[in-house]
Amino acid sequence: MSIDANEPRPHSVLEPVQLSLDDAFQFRCHKDIPCFNQCCRNIDIMLAPYDILRLKRRFDLSSRDFLDRYTRDYPMDGHGMPGLKLATKDGSQECVFLTDEGCSVYEDRPSACRYYALGMMAMRKKDSPGDEDSYFVVKEDHCLGHYEHRTQTVREYRRDQGLEPYDEANREWRRMRAAVSAWNFCSYERHCL
Ligand code: SF4
Numbered sequence: 001m002s003i004d005a006n007e008p009r010p011h012s013v014l015e016p017v018q019l020s021l022d023d024a025f026q027f028r029c030h031k032d033i034p035c036f037n038q039c040c041r042n043i044d045i046m047l048a049p050y051d052i053l054r055l056k057r058r059f060d061l062s063s064r065d066f067l068d069r070y071t072r073d074y075p076m077d078g079h080g081m082p083g084l085k086l087a088t089k090d091g092s093q094e095c096v097f098l099t100d101e102g103c104s105v106y107e108d109r110p111s112a113c114r115y116y117a118l119g120m121m122a123m124r125k126k127d128s129p130g131d132e133d134s135y136f137v138v139k140e141d142h143c144l145g146h147y148e149h150r151t152q153t154v155r156e157y158r159r160d161q162g163l164e165p166y167d168e169a170n171r172e173w174r175r176m177r178a179a180v181s182a183w184n185f186c187s188y189e190r191h192c193l
C-alpha cells in the first residue's frame, strides 16, 4: 500500500481529480470484504516522525530499537536525503505488523495506512502565503473498497481515520521535506547551467 501522491506504484491509478476537504468520494473498507488484508501484503510505506513516535511508544521501545526492528532506510530523492519506510517480513513485501486478523497495530497505524485509499499532497498556489493540502483517490486493482456503497467527504474520512493529530504533528516535517527537495532540484539546475 502506498498513498504518497508523489510516489504512485506502477499498477496504481491516481485519479486525476483534485479533491478538497468537502468533496465526496466513494469508498469503504471493512473486515468482511473479500480483499481484506490484500493492501498490507505488498507495501511501500514511507514513515513520518509522528508515525514513528506513536509506534515506538506502543512497543515501549527506544527510537533506535524501534528503527532497527521495524523500519528500513531509503533515499527520499536523487540526492540521498534519508528517509524511513515500514519494514516487511523476511522474503516478502508483507507488512511486519500484518496478522490473519488484520493490522496488529491498528490504533497506532501510520498515516499512510489511515489515508489509504486517498493520496494527499501539499501545494502552494502562486501568490498564496501558505501551502494547501489536496487529496486524490488512489485506485489499485486489488482494492474492492471503491465498489462499496459508501460516500463520504474527505473531511469526514480524515476524521473517521483519526488523521488530524498526524497531519498536525507532521506538517513542519512535510514542509521541510518539500523545501529540501526543491532546493536540491534548484542546485541541480544551477550545476547544469
Ligand atoms: S501498519 Fe497495519 S494497516 Fe499499515 S500496512 Fe501494516 S498491517 Fe497494514
Ligand code: SF4
Pocket (backbone or CB within 6 Å): 028, 029, 030, 033, 035, 036, 037, 038, 039, 040, 116, 117, 142, 143, 144, 145, 146
Ligand atoms: S478494501 Fe482496500 S484498503 Fe480495505 S482491505 Fe481491501 S484492499 Fe485493503
